[in-house]
Amino acid sequence: MGERRNGVGEAGAPSVVPAGASRGRRRRGLIALPLVLTGLIVHLTALTLRPAAAAEVTVAGRAIEVDGAPFAVRGAAGEGRLNLLKSLGATTVRSYGGDPGALLDAAQAAGLKVIVGLWVGQPRQGADYGDAAFVARQRDELQALVNKYKNHPALLMWGIGNEVEVDLADPAGVWPEIEKIASMVKGLDPDHPTMAVLAEIGGDKAAHLRQAAPSIDVLGINSYGDALFSVAERARGQGWTGPIVIAEMGALGQWQAATTPWGAPFEPSSTQKSIQFRRYLKALGDQQAGAVTFFWGQKQEVTPTFHSLFLPTGEWTEPLESMAESWGGTTPDGNHAPRIASLRLSADPSAPFASWGPEGGAVTLDALDPDGDPIEVRWTVMAESRARGIGGDPEALPKAYPEAISTAGPTGARIGGLAAGHYRLFVEVLDSRGAAATANLPFEIR
Incomplete structure (x- = not known):
């Protein structure tokens, strides 16, 4: 993109015909263009190459x-x-x-x-x-x-x-x-x-x-x-x-x-x-x-x-x-992106977060694609971020725990095997056409 300043790039640059280059003679079997037409091409080329002006x-x-x-x-x-x-x-x-x-x-x-x-x-x-x-x-x-x-x-x-x-x-x-x-x-x-x-x-x-x-x-x-x-x-x-x-x-x-x-x-x-x-x-x-x-x-x-x-x-x-x-x-x-109707705790659908014992627990997903496209569902568990940056300051990506997902599928997942602490379960629903839906649920292991 660095070569496209003022909207003219190498790939789109017009072919320049120097004035008089083929005037009055043949070159490689091509008949010379008439003088008036040649001048017109040069004039149009100059207009094409003129840098775009800044807008007011x-x-x-x-x-x-x-x-x-x-x-x-x-x-x-x-x-x-x-x-x-x-x-x-x-x-x-x-x-x-x-x-x-x-x-x-x-x-x-x-x-x-x-x-x-x-x-x-x-x-x-x-x-x-x-x-x-x-x-x-x-x-x-x-x-x-x-x-x-x-x-x-x-x-x-x-x-x-x-x-x-x-x-x-x-x-x-x-x-x-x-x-x-x-x-x-x-x-x-x-x-x-x-x-x-x-x-x-x-x-x-x-x-x-x-x-x-x-x-x-x-x-x-x-x-x-x-x-x-x-x-x-x-x-x-x-x-x-x-x-x-x-x-x-x-x-x-x-x-x-x-x-x-x-x-x-x-x-x-x-x-x-x-x-x-x-x-x-x-x-x-x-x-x-x-x-x-x-x-x-x-x-x-x-x-x-x-x-x-x-x-x-x-x-x-x-x-x-x-x-x-x-x-x-x-x-x-x-294309329409997939929709997530709900991501809920299987044992308590109205709870906004999970507080599980060492054995963990399960969640239920209700998702669809409005276009009827087949969907792929990805599950991830990450530590709850402790960073609270001000004004969008950079934050490190929290640690992931792929081993914490014991079973997973398009309608839910089961979480277990984690030490006591605070975590977040993420789900991504993809339609294979470049769009996706996301949701997550915070949880703790007591």
Whole structure:
């Protein structure tokens, strides 16, 4: 993808006919083209090779416009499989930091725009805004990125930081640096808006950002669960009058979830997540807010599936159907992901978790495929993650215990042979056409 800057790649490059190369003579048995036709080919070739121009992106009230036309921000945070994202009806992909060149090129090829993340150091991770050398170095690095990519045709806007204020007793110290960086970016590139991304807007954060950072054009908010029903309206209540983009959205945050007595958050199944996605995407549309789903890829955060829209083996899950339905797109070949109606304890179907003795216990699965495709069911037992990262910080994958599954099949499994401790049972239901369903159940061995 690195060779496809401005939408022209080696495989798609036109054959160039130099002016006069075959004029007035035969070459390898071919009759020379007439002068007028040859000139026309050269002229068209020059047009084809001309680099694509960067779009002019502007803010008009609550709307974002690209070259004067309203632009709906709908997409995902992550990278890879951008043609699939585009087919769902998405317009946008969001990055967080680093060099965005490969992503911009891939997005241009797929017909998407990019919210390019400019990573702003977080104080909770050691960024010291009282350190002049650190501040200067960070600004120089961001300036270089803006200058390098400000004319890329896939660029939509600049994302200034991500949740920089998280875990600070008083975030007032970070707003001035957000303003200085945003002002610098606008001075370098007046043709693309700036967006700052907050972790929700409690404590009047949107109001504080608006007052302290007037160079921010678009309010980005990471929001999850039922908070999405009112998030944009709450931001308007704090005085934000410009565009709003929900820069991360998901069915449920682990911090919002009910937990077991030992603190393990309950994760919705992929089917439950898909139902919530439909509701939240409609609510955001009604609030005139852009929507960026999280996470376009796979990551360990509490579990390997809590926020992941794909399995580690690459299969997509049902929330993609909700995205396609909301955005007027389609899933690959119109395929539907398998559904999980329930994953329950065999001995106590209403119990939300298991507390077994040393002998273990059994679970029952009720799953189906809407297209009638044959399904494969995979079972895994892992230790309950003890990591509780802040703001999506990296977490190690918990240890797996394949020997703990004594019997397994398409309708259930039996667990045993584990030492006392806290664990989680995962099930994956695959349709052999690239889609899957997921669910898990926390349990303890006493």
